[in-house]
Amino acid sequence: MSRERNPATQPGAPALSGPRISRRILAVWLPWWPSERLARHRPEARSRPFVTVAERNGRLIVDAANPRATRAGLTPGMPLADARAIVPDVIVHPADPADDALALERLARWADRFTPRVMPDGTDTLFLDIAGCTHIFGGEEALTASLRSALEGFGLTVRLALADTPGAAWALTRYGAEDPAVAPSGAGPDELKRALAQLPVAALRLGSDVAEALVSFGLDRICTLFAIEPVELIRRFGMEPVRRLDQALGRIDEPITPLRPLPPREAHRAFAEPISTAADIRAAVDGLLDDLCGEMGRAGEGARRLHLVCHRVEGDRRTLTVGTSRPLRRKKPLMGLFAEKLDQVEPGFGIDEIVLAADIVETIDELQTDWSGETPGGYRAADEEELADLLDRLGNRFGFGRIGRPVPRQSWLPERAAVREGLLGSGSGMRPGSGPHPGSAAQPKPAAHHAVPASWPEDRRRPLRLLSPPEPVEAVNLEPGGSPFGFRYRGRFRQLRAVEGPERLECEWWREDAPRRDYYLAEDEAGGRYWLYRAGGRDPGTTPRPRWFLHGVFA
Amino acid sequence: MTADALRRTIQGIEEAGSADRPRLPLGIPGIDRALPGGGLRLGGIHEVVGDESATGFCAALLARAALAAGPPCGADPGSGTTQGARDPPRKGHRAGTLLWLARDDDLYPPGLVRYGIGPGQLLVVSGLRRADDMLWAMEEALRCRAVSGVVAEIGQIGLAAGRRLMLAAEGTGVLGLVLSRRDGERRRGGGRVQVAVSRWRVTGVPGGHGGSDGPETRWRVKLRRCRSGRPGKWIVGWGDKGWKALPPSDAASGPGMRRAG
Numbered sequence: 001m002s003r004e005r006n007p008a009t010q011p012g013a014p015a016l017s018g019p020r021i022s023r024r025i026l027a028v029w030l031p032w033w034p035s036e037r038l039a040r041h042r043p044e045a046r047s048r049p050f051v052t053v054a055e056r057n058g059r060l061i062v063d064a065a066n067p068r069a070t071r072a073g074l075t076p077g078m079p080l081a082d083a084r085a086i087v088p089d090v091i092v093h094p095a096d097p098a099d100d101a102l103a104l105e106r107l108a109r110w111a112d113r114f115t116p117r118v119m120p121d122g123t124d125t126l127f128l129d130i131a132g133c134t135h136i137f138g139g140e141e142a143l144t145a146s147l148r149s150a151l152e153g154f155g156l157t158v159r160l161a162l163a164d165t166p167g168a169a170w171a172l173t174r175y176g177a178e179d180p181a182v183a184p185s186g187a188g189p190d191e192l193k194r195a196l197a198q199l200p201v202a203a204l205r206l207g208s209d210v211a212e213a214l215v216s217f218g219l220d221r222i223c224t225l226f227a228i229e230p231v232e233l234i235r236r237f238g239m240e241p242v243r244r245l246d247q248a249l250g251r252i253d254e255p256i257t258p259l260r261p262l263p264p265r266e267a268h269r270a271f272a273e274p275i276s277t278a279a280d281i282r283a284a285v286d287g288l289l290d291d292l293c294g295e296m297g298r299a300g301e302g303a304r305r306l307h308l309v310c311h312r313v314e315g316d317r318r319t320l321t322v323g324t325s326r327p328l329r330r331k332k333p334l335m336g337l338f339a340e341k342l343d344q345v346e347p348g349f350g351i352d353e354i355v356l357a358a359d360i361v362e363t364i365d366e367l368q369t370d371w372s373g374e375t376p377g378g379y380r381a382a383d384e385e386e387l388a389d390l391l392d393r394l395g396n397r398f399g400f401g402r403i404g405r406p407v408p409r410q411s412w413l414p415e416r417a418a419v420r421e422g423l424l425g426s427g428s429g430m431r432p433g434s435g436p437h438p439g440s441a442a443q444p445k446p447a448a449h450h451a452v453p454a455s456w457p458e459d460r461r462r463p464l465r466l467l468s469p470p471e472p473v474e475a476v477n478l479e480p481g482g483s484p485f486g487f488r489y490r491g492r493f494r495q496l497r498a499v500e501g502p503e504r505l506e507c508e509w510w511r512e513d514a515p516r517r518d519y520y521l522a523e524d525e526a527g528g529r530y531w532l533y534r535a536g537g538r539d540p541g542t543t544p545r546p547r548w549f550l551h552g553v554f555a
Numbered sequence: 556m557t558a559d560a561l562r563r564t565i566q567g568i569e570e571a572g573s574a575d576r577p578r579l580p581l582g583i584p585g586i587d588r589a590l591p592g593g594g595l596r597l598g599g600i601h602e603v604v605g606d607e608s609a610t611g612f613c614a615a616l617l618a619r620a621a622l623a624a625g626p627p628c629g630a631d632p633g634s635g636t637t638q639g640a641r642d643p644p645r646k647g648h649r650a651g652t653l654l655w656l657a658r659d660d661d662l663y664p665p666g667l668v669r670y671g672i673g674p675g676q677l678l679v680v681s682g683l684r685r686a687d688d689m690l691w692a693m694e695e696a697l698r699c700r701a702v703s704g705v706v707a708e709i710g711q712i713g714l715a716a717g718r719r720l721m722l723a724a725e726g727t728g729v730l731g732l733v734l735s736r737r738d739g740e741r742r743r744g745g746g747r748v749q750v751a752v753s754r755w756r757v758t759g760v761p762g763g764h765g766g767s768d769g770p771e772t773r774w775r776v777k778l779r780r781c782r783s784g785r786p787g788k789w790i791v792g793w794g795d796k797g798w799k800a801l802p803p804s805d806a807a808s809g810p811g812m813r814r815a816g
Binding site: 382383384386387389390391393394397398402403404405406407408414417418420421455456457458461462463464465466467468497498523524525526527528529552553554555 | 606607608609610611612614652660661662663664665666667668669670674675677678679680681682683688691692695696698699700701702758759760761762771772773774775793
């Protein structure tokens with residue numbers, strides 16, 4: 001394998017990783033990352049020597065230094081005591097590598113305004129795959145310049161390099177003659193070899209021990225490695241130099257793994273002048289929707305969820321998310337969903353870029369309609385669409401969990417007999433705290449019960465309003481176990497003039513904790529109709545004193 | 556004849572061209588005669604005030620609106636039976652979707668079956684406690700042609716907001732009901748939807764019979780105000796065959812329900 005890839009024996013050997021996808025990697029090296037990122041929040045640390053220290057073997061050792069400290073002779077690895085001897089007023093801050101990494105990740109997320117494919121590498125590097133994104137910014141050069149000025153605005157020192165492989169770009173940031181160093185686009189391994197030939201071997205991202213070993217053999221420049229058989233290199237120095245060289249030359253693939261999954265569909269708008277008025281934002285969203293809907297239309301798809309990410313001049317972002325109950329790619333309803341929320345975008349000092357991404361897309365099943373616009377079911381497709389649009393608007397404002405279509409559920413317990421069928425495909429409990437869904441209809445039933453009906457009983461009256469939970473009431477009944485005569489509820493005694501019942505409802509046998517209930521339909525003198533029940537009481541085994549509850553109110 | 560012609564002319568002037576709007580007959584001849592055009596005006600908002608009986612009244616009106624709007628689904632529109640419950644709608648079948656904008660979460664759908672709203676026919680949005688949420692949701696619903704009726708549980712609607720709702724409803728012909736839930740016997744007055752086409756008060760009346768043949772649910776239905784209609788009072792009984800007007804003397808009399816043993 002390695003022989004086959006060896007340029008000495010087979011010049012210009014094709015890549016082995018299948019058809020090449022064109023890539024353009026912009027490497028961002030932040031040489032003073034730990035100190036400069038901390039100095040952002042400590043202005044005094046920018047103009048004075050500043051080091052971070054970590055404890056090693058019981059001693060405080062300088063971990064990172066800023067440019068001023070470095071010029072004064074403070075280098076990483078030096079004991080803090082020595083550093084203080086050289087620069088007595090050095091500013092010291094504890095090193096926090098985990099926080100450094102987190103901050104680098106945040107920076108990478110910020111950088112996804114330039115391309116969605118951003119990956120932090122190591123402790124101080126970002127790789128941006130800018131292939132296909134440059135035209136938005138006016139070309140490679142303009143993009144690079146805009147990234148540089150933004151990063152320098154954050155107080156960071158940067159070195160940039162452009163190449164077709166991450167390895168070559170990495171090497172050029174560290175050892176390139178100019179900044180930004182640019183390797184020609186579309187270059188094959190031979191051209192990349194010329195670009196990297198004169199750089200030291202350490203530019204290949206080698207461990208310091210490997211690099212030192214190579215140098216001690218006189219292999220100090222990358223070009224010296226080209227003449228040696230890979231087999232020989234592997235035998236003496238392990239796989240690393242060969243692998244790194246192949247990566248740098250693009251002979252083996254090195255993927256960029258973006259921080260966030262790439263949305264299937266995306267549209268961008270960058271603004272030369274930051275926008276901040278509501279009308280401008282609206283117009284921009286309108287244009288983005290045009291782009292995105294057109295793209296989805298060609299693919300026969302529709303969006304189920306859309307994110308609108310507004311990058312603000314301050315460097316942060318505002319995100320609006322809308323969901324739909326079915327795949328959608330018509331612009332008007334989507335615009336309507338966003339219009340409800342656009343006032344939540346606080347433009348601040350302005351928005352310089354807006355990204356509209358559909359991260360959940362589905363294929364749209366087109367409804368076949370006949371000449372009158374009706375579907376085979378006899379319903380107008382336009383009506384279906386209009387209803388779905390309404391539900392989407394309601395769902396996005398109030399939350400889809402609050403909208404539902406009540407459908408019957410197989411349970412004798414009144415509070416469990418209705419379940420709300422959600423719009424997003426999953427049913428949620430009609431009432432909170434009603435417990436998990438009981439087993440299916442296939443659950444065995446006690447012999448005394450016949451099958452629980454799948455629809456609501458029509459022959460038995462059910463209240464229009466159900467109290468949840470049932471309210472305890474004081475009921476008066478003449479004989480124990482008999483029907484009530486009157487009850488006290490909310491401080492007022494209600495004399496009952498007519499009572500119908502009882503209707504005994506028992507819960508499923510696997511819920512042993514709840515007692516049986518005897519329900520009565522009762523009407524008081526004023527015309528109020530109530531659904532009362534007595535819990536327990538008749539059987540000696542259950543609660544000694546029956547308790548009465550008001551469970552619902554009839555019309 | 557002359558009086559009728561005059562009445563129609565006045566109605567035409569009052570309603571400014573909306574006299575030929577579709578109407579929703581209630582199916583109770585006495586009440587329909589009191590309403591201009593023989594029924595509730597579709598594409599307008601109507602106010603219903605009262606205790607739980609008002610909820611039932613709204614449910615019955617919604618069910619009629621769905622039957623009038625949707626393709627026939629086997630039920631006789633005149634009888635107000637609960638055919639929809641026996642014959643669950645086919646998938647995608649929305650014989651006029653109904654929307655209930657609920658303030659709380661206490662509406663119990665199995666109880667609606669009796670008034671003709673079958674499973675799956677109704678969409679409920681619950682927990683709309685803020686008035687502006689409720690108004691927004693109602694306006695959106697009234698603008699949607701696929702909805703045939705919407706109930707909003709809101710106490711009062713101001714003049715400007717009410718006009719907006721009226722305009723929305725007039726464009727589509729959706730029946731809008733504003734349900735103001737209050738204890739009718741204690742708080743008189745009530746109901747503050749100035750722009751409503753008609754304003755009703757519905758309260759429960761004692762006097763239901765037992766058994767399955769006689770009417771058990773009785774309401775005192777009062778039409779308090781109606782544009783070019785005649786206010787009036789009726790006792791309405793709801794039985795297994797739908798509703799019908801009862802002679803006033805029949806109210807609060809008759810044998811009580813069967814006493815349970």
